[in-house]
Amino acid sequence: RPARASHQGGQVEVDLGADLFERITVLARSEGCTPFMVVHAALVAALTRLGAGPDLAIGSPAAGRGEPVLQDLVGFFVNTLVLRTSSAGDPSFRDLLRRVRTADLDAFAHQEAPFDLVLEAVNPTRSLSRHPLFQISLGLEVGGVPELRLPGVRTAEVSGLVNGAAKFDLEFLLRSDDSRGLHGAIVFAAELFDEESVRRVASVLGRVLAQVLDDPALPLSSLEVLSTSERELLTGPWAGTVAEVGDATLVERFEEQVARRPEATALLDGTREVSYAELNAMANRWAHHLRAHGLGRGDMAGVLLERGVEFAAAVIAVVKAGAGYTLLDPDFPDERLRSAAADAGISHLVTAPALAGRVDGPWQTHTEPPGELLSHHPGNLGLPLGPDDPACLMFTSGSTGRPKAILSSHRNLVSTVSGQSYGLFGAGEVFL
Structure with missing residues (x-):
């Protein structure tokens, strides 16, 4: 990590499959939570298995339109929440999902608290090399994009890396719609990651989601994050020759x-x-x-x-x-x-x-x-x-x-x- 972030970014497209979000919705309904919480818990599980540690603070945008009078106003009301979750103790995914649900509900209950005031209250050590409260962001939009009609104006949706800048280390911008299922992009800080590494993170997230949707009782330590080819590489060419040690003490x-x-x-x-x-x-x-x-x-x-x-x-x-x-x-x-x-x-x-x-x-x-x-x-x-x-x-x-x-x-x-x-x-x- 450089002493001062350049904010130069890259982007990797993500496609996690057409039927995955439907299964996420079924699990969310059975566990009394939202699809976002399932994806959030899966991201925490994936990052934990990739070595990010058991204490993860993930930023997430909130629409900021909790009041009915704001629903039809044109404007940018988005606030940023920090969702901090512990994956310590090798919980099952179901138990992790409950932790995420508790943390997320508490955060969204206070979503009107302006981020800059939260930052001022926490007062973390500042650095020009990173964001002060979180380095990974997750956003999930469900459904199609509403059509904006203005007289004499043509509008188009723009998402992902617009100006070549990355605000965070990793930013997961995911969306679910009827035409493509769960898809989106990951924006990454080019000084810290390359495309291949970010593609692997995306594949691990997809692999973790597939496993926990099949069996939510799986402990995190049992989640397989290696593909067959990666495991063969680790246990084959990278492992070197095998020496017979025997059973001598x-x-x-x-x-x-x-x-x-x-x-x-x-x-x-x-x-x-x-x-x-x-x-x-x-x-x-x-x-x-x-x-x-x-x-x-x-x-x-x-x-x-x-x-x-x-x-x-x-x-x-x-x-x-x-x-x-x-x-x-x-x-x-x-x-x-x-x-x-x-x-x-x-x-x-x-x-x-x-x-x-x-x-x-x-x-x-x-x-x-x-x-x-x-x-x-x-x-x-x-x-x-x-x-x-x-x-x-x-x-x-x-x-x-x-x-x-x-x-x-x-x-x-x-x-x-x-x-x-x-x-x-x-x-x-x-x-x-």
């Missing part, structure tokens, strides 16, 4: 490497070199210790350690014990460490004595020095694990400012380095 892959090259260097920590056999024995002792204290399959453990050999051994030990791990970075503030540990639902914390006091909670804390672990067996545990068992809980920064967690399985993490073309993962490669 992280534990199995690591222990296979230990058996294959036990004396090979697994870790470099400053001047310290640790072989695969040594690392495996350290991790096994930790894993036996954690198992003895109740850590098991499906549990979550936090690892709060400075980077080094002990850190790597602890991560491997947690996975060998059947649990998933979440990394708690000592560089983070204590508050973030505590919230991450609580959100992850850890039952055990593996840490060092100097760090143990930073994260207190209802979990077990393990800070046993290496000497006390020597009493545990260094052999593999041989626990039954599956590729879909949780292995790692990773926190992102979070778009809202609160970190969000992503749970990855053994299959996810094994596939990250199996059969990939973006990097080499063979012997002799070193990673930081």
Whole structure:
């Protein structure tokens, strides 16, 4: 989006079929709403599925002729309404339609409130790059265009892109009449969209309408927005070659490497070199210790350690014990460490004595020095694990400012380095 909108526009014609509006009218009647509300809900559903998010404010023109004395006056009384709807929670289309009905009825009940006064009351942050309250507009006209007869004047209907300017990012100008069904145009900001993208938006709207008219109980997540050719493209040429990952877990892959090259260097920590056999024995002792204290399959453990050999051994030990791990970075503030540990639902914390006091909670804390672990067996545990068992809980920064967690399985993490073309993962490669 440029810093200052040029308002240069383009236009795409839309034809959604001759019988579609008749079916829209039937659904509207059964749900106690108007055809406009059905189209509005379908547009919200389509935009949500295309990635626009669950909070959508869509502008719509109102005729401004609510008073009978205005009916026969020549003049421009149009006011703009902002119809804000939430599609959060994966509602069925019927439930979404009820939300839209509530929002639209409330907006049209206040349609006399001038838009400029609404804008003044809301007082949003202004920008020369976009409209302040909405970026997408929807208009729907039903029936034919009335004939205007004036003495000595020839009149003609003009619609869509008249002067090459686009007022909004996208403007849906739809009409239903007996001759062509539901049709119209989409005017778009040429700096933001190209014709092909807008044609796809139009096709998705038509596809969504067809699906929800067949089954209004469909949840939004079940709406198919890809055509057959698009799905074939995504799962075929764009997906690349398929690598067989198999069902091996992280534990199995690591222990296979230990058996294959036990004396090979697994870790470099400053001047310290640790072989695969040594690392495996350290991790096994930790894993036996954690198992003895109740850590098991499906549990979550936090690892709060400075980077080094002990850190790597602890991560491997947690996975060998059947649990998933979440990394708690000592560089983070204590508050973030505590919230991450609580959100992850850890039952055990593996840490060092100097760090143990930073994260207190209802979990077990393990800070046993290496000497006390020597009493545990260094052999593999041989626990039954599956590729879909949780292995790692990773926190992102979070778009809202609160970190969000992503749970990855053994299959996810094994596939990250199996059969990939973006990097080499063979012997002799070193990673930081």
